[in-house]
Amino acid sequence: MAKITLKGLRHSYKPDPQEDADYALQQLDVDWEDGGAYALLGPSGCGKTTLLNIISGLLTPSHGQVIFGDKDVTQLPPDQRHIAQVFQFPVVYDTMTVYDNLAFPLRNRGVPEAEVDKRVREIAEMIDLTATLDNRASGLTADGKQKISLGRGLVRTDVNVIMFDEPLTVIDPHLKWQLRSKLKELHQRVRTTMIYVTHDQTEALTFADKVVVMKDGQVVQIGTPVELFERPQHTFVGHFIGSPGMNVMPCEVRGGKAFYQDTEISSWNAASCTDASDLELGVRPEFVEFGPTGVPVEVAKVSDAGRFRIVDTRKGDQSIKLLVPEGGEIPEGNAFLQFAQDHTQVYRDGWLMS
Amino acid sequence: MNKTENQKAWLFVLPVVLLVAFNAVIPLMTVVNYSVQETFGDNTFFWAGVIWFQDVLNSDRFHASLGRQMIFTFSILAIEIPLGVLIALTLPRKGPWVPVCLVLMALPLLIPYNVVGAMWNIFALPDIGLLGYGLNALGFDYNFTRQPGDAWFTLILMDVWHWTSLVVLLAYAGLVSIPDAYYQAAKIDGAKSFAIFRYIQLPKMKRVLTIAVLLRFMDSFMIYTEPFVLTGGGPGNSTTLLSVDLVKIALGQFDLGPAAAMSLIYFLIILLLSWVFYTLMMRNEAN
Numbered sequence: 001m002a003k004i005t006l007k008g009l010r011h012s013y014k015p016d017p018q019e020d021a022d023y024a025l026q027q028l029d030v031d032w033e034d035g036g037a038y039a040l041l042g043p044s045g046c047g048k049t050t051l052l053n054i055i056s057g058l059l060t061p062s063h064g065q066v067i068f069g070d071k072d073v074t075q076l077p078p079d080q081r082h083i084a085q086v087f088q089f090p091v092v093y094d095t096m097t098v099y100d101n102l103a104f105p106l107r108n109r110g111v112p113e114a115e116v117d118k119r120v121r122e123i124a125e126m127i128d129l130t131a132t133l134d135n136r137a138s139g140l141t142a143d144g145k146q147k148i149s150l151g152r153g154l155v156r157t158d159v160n161v162i163m164f165d166e167p168l169t170v171i172d173p174h175l176k177w178q179l180r181s182k183l184k185e186l187h188q189r190v191r192t193t194m195i196y197v198t199h200d201q202t203e204a205l206t207f208a209d210k211v212v213v214m215k216d217g218q219v220v221q222i223g224t225p226v227e228l229f230e231r232p233q234h235t236f237v238g239h240f241i242g243s244p245g246m247n248v249m250p251c252e253v254r255g256g257k258a259f260y261q262d263t264e265i266s267s268w269n270a271a272s273c274t275d276a277s278d279l280e281l282g283v284r285p286e287f288v289e290f291g292p293t294g295v296p297v298e299v300a301k302v303s304d305a306g307r308f309r310i311v312d313t314r315k316g317d318q319s320i321k322l323l324v325p326e327g328g329e330i331p332e333g334n335a336f337l338q339f340a341q342d343h344t345q346v347y348r349d350g351w352l353m354s
Numbered sequence: 355m356n357k358t359e360n361q362k363a364w365l366f367v368l369p370v371v372l373l374v375a376f377n378a379v380i381p382l383m384t385v386v387n388y389s390v391q392e393t394f395g396d397n398t399f400f401w402a403g404v405i406w407f408q409d410v411l412n413s414d415r416f417h418a419s420l421g422r423q424m425i426f427t428f429s430i431l432a433i434e435i436p437l438g439v440l441i442a443l444t445l446p447r448k449g450p451w452v453p454v455c456l457v458l459m460a461l462p463l464l465i466p467y468n469v470v471g472a473m474w475n476i477f478a479l480p481d482i483g484l485l486g487y488g489l490n491a492l493g494f495d496y497n498f499t500r501q502p503g504d505a506w507f508t509l510i511l512m513d514v515w516h517w518t519s520l521v522v523l524l525a526y527a528g529l530v531s532i533p534d535a536y537y538q539a540a541k542i543d544g545a546k547s548f549a550i551f552r553y554i555q556l557p558k559m560k561r562v563l564t565i566a567v568l569l570r571f572m573d574s575f576m577i578y579t580e581p582f583v584l585t586g587g588g589p590g591n592s593t594t595l596l597s598v599d600l601v602k603i604a605l606g607q608f609d610l611g612p613a614a615a616m617s618l619i620y621f622l623i624i625l626l627l628s629w630v631f632y633t634l635m636m637r638n639e640a641n
Contacts, residue, residue, distance in 0.1 A: 058538050079544045086537040093553045104553075108544035154544060 002056065002069030002160050004032040004193065009064035011050055017062065019035055024050045026218045028064070030243055032161070032195065037187050039208035040197040043240070047217040048197045055079045055195065068160050084153025084162045088169050090145030094138040097127055101137045102151045109156075119155045126186065127151050143175045150183075154190065161193040168203060178343050180206060213237050229284070230343065235350045238282050244310060247288065247320045251281040251346065258346055261315065263295045266341040269353050279353075283344040285310065288322035290331060291338035295320070299333055312335065388614035406615035407499025416616065418591070419599040420623075426595055427574045430513045434570055435563070437514070443555070445526055456526075459519045471583025474512040478584075498585065500591035505585050509593055512580060517570060524566045528559035564635040568628055575624050596620055 007314075010036050011025040020026065020186040025047045032038055040048040053059035055066060056080040062268045066074045073081050081200055093101050102120045111119075124130045127147045132140065137148055146167055153162045164183075184207060187194050196207050205225040213236070215222045221233040231235065232238035237244030251260045273279065297313035297320060308323045311330055320337060324330055346353045389406055391399040410416050445455050465473075480486035480497045485508075489496040498504040531538075532554065540550045578597040581587065587594035587602070600620065606611035 056540070056542065078538070078541045083542065085539065085542050087539060089533060089535060091535050091539040094479070095557045096552060105543040108546070108549065149539070
């Protein structure tokens with residue numbers, strides 16, 4: 001077990017990268033605490049799998065270092081890094097039994113058979129596979145196979161980190177919940193560092209203590225689920241996390257006050273802005289409500305989402321969404337919107353002003 | 355409940371029925387017909403019962419050709435399957451060389467059988483052929499037209515040259531279908547290359563290898579043109595395989611009855627052995 005440090009990491013799949021666009025992974029400095037549960041969240045193609053493969057050693061980065069504890073492992077192959085990985089599609093050794101699958105990594109490392117047996121049974125108990133130990137692995141369902149993949153990581157005592165590359169992609173929706181809470185439970189039990197890659201915000205937010213949000217090969221924010229929700233560092237985070245995502249609208253700042261379409265908006269960080277161009281205002285639909293005064297809009301669409309309703313309002317071609325709880329009143333036609341000051345923030349070039 | 359009757363449906367099936375009848379059922383039944391009759395000139399036939407079958411089954415000549423056929427088939431299987439897998443493993447999986455390798459591999463498969471026979475015949479001639487002359491120049495006493503051992507060597511070498519590519523292509527198809535994640539997982543699990551072969555590559559190639567074994571078995575068991583052109587079954591009868599012998603009886607001696615009986619027995623042997631191979635190789639698939 002060890003702390004994982006990524007130092008000045010950059011990676012390009014091209015042999016001779018020239019400009020920023022050639023890099024699949026931009027400059028990256030991240031510390032992963034020992035025993036933490038992390039999620040790497042981002043849309044497809046944002047470089048999260050590249051980052052994962054660099055940590056696991058399947059890929060050597062073009063620049064920078066990967067440090068486990070205080071050992072530089074940048075050039076080491078996967079089997080010498082003491083890591084485990086669960087892939088998107090379940091990988092099991094079809095011809096072997098579940099037992100042999102779990103024993104495989106230990107036997108490859110020359111662990112005595114008595115020890116192997118003890119570990120395999122212990123882990124099988126943990127991941128609920130005891131009953132199927134003697135079955136052939138190929139006969140199991142997708143979630144069973146993913147458990148085996150995970151089990152092959154758990155049996156080893158030397159594992160620094162277990163990585164998950166969108167492991168629930170092929171699992172039936174009703175089993176996803178089960179497997180996810182199982183994973184959370186296992187993490188609390190074994191306390192091995194886990195890094196979970198996904199493009200699904202629900203998976204990331206429920207699994208991780210800390211979420212790393214990535215976009216275009218860049219880390220845009222590292223934070224707890226609450227931080228990502230309440231203080232998105234970038235409009236992308238606001239947009240990507242939450243459903244519906246954060247409202248982002250153009251604004252101006254004059255004399256430390258934010259204006260949206262000439263209506264003054266109270267925002268907690270507007271005072272820190274001096275420049276008046278390229279600014280945007282971000283506020284989550286949860287923190288917008290109808291009021292007697294405020295931003296004049298027109299109610300365009302109401303969709304019922306069960307416990308609350310999502311109201312889509314418009315002014316010109318700018319849309320602002322807000323959530324109205326069950327029983328709340330929704331005016332028809334013209335209305336005014338008010339934003340909660342604490343949760344309304346100004347962004348410049350997409351980044352939060354501070 | 356009334357069943358709708360629509361006799362027109364027969365019309366749609368008719369073309370297939372005719373096709374199958376003319377290309378399989380009628381020829382096969384003709385052979386069955388010959389196998390139970392004695393033929394004389396003027397197309398006169400007499401009922402002969404199972405005499406021809408008894409004759410063939412008790413004939414030393416048939417036993418000898420069947421024995422040679424078995425030796426030939428199992429030798430080439432024992433060489434071509436492992437060799438094909440080995441070559442497939444060394445082929446690149448990605449990159450510009452893939453199409454080049456595949457086309458080069460496929461070349462022998464594109465050459466007509468009698469041309470293969472003729473090529474190897476000339477190639478192996480001790481006085482002018484590259485192989486024959488070369489072997490003699492190296493000090494080997496090689497003459498495939500006179501020495502049975504040399505004839506066998508040449509015959510098997512020719513078949514290996516002609517057909518190993520098929521096994522390579524099939525095995526390669528099986529190999530490239532393995533997702534990268536398997537190799538990555540194996541690396542992480544600390545598997546050595548033999549373990550990767552044994553537990554990942556071989557199981558994933560199993561289906562295509564079953565097809566390869568069946569195809570090579572059936573094809574080599576029926577092989578005719580190449581040995582006929584290469585050695586003509588000689589020297590003596592030493593390379594007279596089943597089909598070569600069958601043609602000698604049917605067309606050389608015009609013994610239609612025995613030849614028909616032999617054809618049917620031949621056919622049943624292939625069917626039986628194919629079934630055995632298939633069952634053995636697929637016995638674990640079910641569970």
